[in-house]
Amino acid sequence: MNQKVTWVTAIISILINSNTVLAETFINKNNLRDTTIEKSLLASLPVVSCNTNLTVGEEYACIVSGASQGARYSLKNAPTGMAIQYGSGHLHWTPASNQSGTQTATILRTLDGQQSETPITFTVQAGTTTSQNAIYLAPNGNDNNSGISVDQPLLSLHKAASLAQPGDTIYLRGGTYTNEGFGNSFIGRRNNLARITNSGSPGQEIIIRPHGNEYVKLKSDVNGIVFKGASYWKIQGIEFQGTAQQIDPDQTLKLWWDDTDASNEIKGQGIAMNTSFEIEIVDCIVRDFPGAGVSNNGGANITLKDSVVYNNAWWSFAGTHGFANSKPATPDQNNPTDFKMTMTGNLVFGNQSSMISHVFSKGFVKLEIDEGNGLHMQNTEGLFYGRFLAENNLVMYNGKAGLGLNTIANSTIRNNSFYQNAQAVDGSGELSLQPPDPNSNPQPNVIKKNLFHALPDRQTLKVFNNGQNDLYEGISNNYAVPALDAEAIKDNVTQANSVFVDPQNLNFSPASGITADYGVPQDTLDSFTAKIEEYGITPKPAKTKVNDPYIKKLKIEIFKRWPAPNPNDTIPDNLVLEDGDSGLCYTYEQRGDYPAPPRTKTPCKK
Structure with missing residues (x-):
């Protein structure tokens, strides 16, 4: 057994430069805390050597840390370009040619309401950038x-x-x-x-x-x-x-019927591509947008690679996703067997529709939450002539499917890891498949070497029967923890008690008995771990728990706020709302009847 030692001080920051060890500690006698740790762990305390003698154009990186978790970092009076990660203390800077000489900054570290300031001085040798x-x-x-x-x-x-x-x-x-x-x-x-x-x-x-x-x-x-x-x-x-973390359901409901600029508060997307082509998004973080993290409409030859897309799509009325490709289109019909939409090596989590969506121009709104995939690819317009590739992605804790394919064929879904998606949408699954019309003679998708761990009351594969002869054509050599559809998919997906080593602690390596060529490769998993630590990211579900009582509350508020018909707004005077649970439909005049049935039956528009 290891010996134990007890701390009564908290290390605020430790900076080691080429000549001096600078350590700053504090004791708050009104708030002494004993921290007991294993003696064997002392050597792993986050103390990092930070050389402060730099050269213009040299990339500087330092971890400024203390012994306690939960510290928050910022800079004061820092030179242009220097920035620190708020949650992890990673400090980066590349001095420019106009920054040679002596440069100073002050590192602020806050823990439990106590703030410490540590000045640091850099000597920058001349050069050019x-x-x-x-x-x-x-x-x-x-x-x-x-x-x-x-x-x-x-x-x-x-x-x-x-x-x-x-x-x-x-x-x-x-x-x-x-x-x-x-x-x-x-x-x-x-x-x-x-x-x-x-x-x-x-x-x-x-x-x-x-x-x-x-x-x-x-x-x-x-x-x-x-x-x-x-x-x-x-x-x-x-x-x-984005600002999704600062928005709540009540704020959003106030804007549900609003067609003015005020509703831009809940429409923001991280990167929106419209009729645009040959766009690459590499090594980015896209988070906390009330609309899609990334969206594409009318474009193709788009790549999302080595990025983290999380906590998006919470409040949009548009019914969106983490990466939404709802209306992709290629500029021509040439080379239809080429990959023209690529999503590889991404960590995608917590993207969820927490609000009922609407398209008023249709004259009909079904009051339900049925969007919020992590990754989404759709070709209902029939304008995308190419193949789709999803590879080496870790998709987890998203509201609907981890990956949703709608009218997509002849594409490749391989070496992805899916974990507890469909957080908000009953009846959904880890991978959602809605095939094209079989009369169009589509080529089957290739879905292999994926690992699935669904919630026990969800499905591994949500497959819509569109009249095809074989619902699971093209699906082979995958593993899944048994879910609701275990019996239906047993010939296409091998059932196993576990598919990951320890997913609750973010170890998504293949479980014992599953070879390393399944799921996300280890080097990609390692890159996720590094990025999570560097950016202070905590993978978890969206903050709003979507369930029947929550949706019922949304519907009651929507009916209560239904505005009177107005020829100057974009809401049709004859708009019909359908209760997604009962299937009953209501006009404006019947809004007060809800949640009881309408006094006179209203036909539902489709």
Whole structure:
């Protein structure tokens, strides 16, 4: 047995530079806490050597930590570009050519209401970071600057993108960028942080990325980046953050019937692509948007790779997903066997519809929650001529399916790991499959080497019978923990008591008896672990528990708030609402009858 030692101090921060060990501790005599730890763990306390002698252009990385979990970090008076991860203490900076000499910063560490300040001084040797075909941004930049040198940075990505030419790279200095008007009234202001309408060209894409290894966050209370008719762009290494965590069901219900700009509060998407092609999203974090994390309408040749997409789609009325491809379209019908939509190596969790969606223009709304996949691909419009690839993704705790395929054929779903999706939608499953019309002679999807662990009252595969002869054609060599459909899928999916080593503690390696070539490869799992630690991410379900009482409350409020017919709004005067549970339909005049049946029967529109 290991000896135990007891601490009565909390280490606020430890910085070790080339010459000096700087340790700062505090004792609050009114709040002494004994922390007992194994002696064998002392060597693993998060103390990291941080060399403060740097060179311009050198990527600097340091973990600034203490002995206690739950600490929060920030910087004061830091040089341009330096940023620290709030939850983990990871500090990144790449000094630019105008930052040689002595630079100082103060690290703030907060724990249990106590704050400590630790100054740190850097000596930066001269060098150069100026690149060809570069546009520079900084949180303290100015759109009146030229942007063509690191000492003349622009402020807004919107401006930088409008200036970009094929082959350019837009470098963002570390820090947080917000959209114009952030935090103010939504009436009358632009609904995005940046709108991009220009294009790169084959072999000369336009790249948006951080300067060196710096942490860049685009924070928006509307949309983040909107591509409109744009092509050949790459977004790399950027964090996108929305405001879904600051919104609740009551706020959202107040906007359910609202068709003014005020409803932009719950429409924001992280990256929205409209009629855009050849877009790559690589090594990004997209989180906390009330609408989709990433969406594509009318475009193709889109890649989402090595990214984390989480806690999106909670409040949108549009019925959306973590990565929503509801209306993809290729520019032509050439090369239909090529992969033209690719999702590989992504961690996707907590994306969920927590609000009833509507499309008023249809004249009919079914009051239910039936959206919120982690990843989603759909071709009901029949305009996508190509194949879809989903590979090496870990999808967990999403509201509906981990991956939903609607009218998708001839695609490949392999080496993905699915864990306890369908958190909000009864009857759904880990993988949802709605095949195309069999009369169109679709080629079967290839679904293999996946691992599934569904909730016990959900399904592994939610397959819609569209008249095909074999519901499970193309599905083979997969493993699943038995769920409601275990008997139906036993010939296509091998049932096992466990498929992961320890999923509750985020160990998604294949369980004993399952070979390593199933599920997400180990190197990709390791990259997820590293990113979770670096960004202080906690994979878990969405914060709103969607169940029958919750949905019932939403419906009662929607009926209560139904506005009188108005020729000046977008709500049809003859709109019909259907109760998703009873199947009964109501007009405006019958709104007061709910939840009882309407006094006179109203036909339901379909």
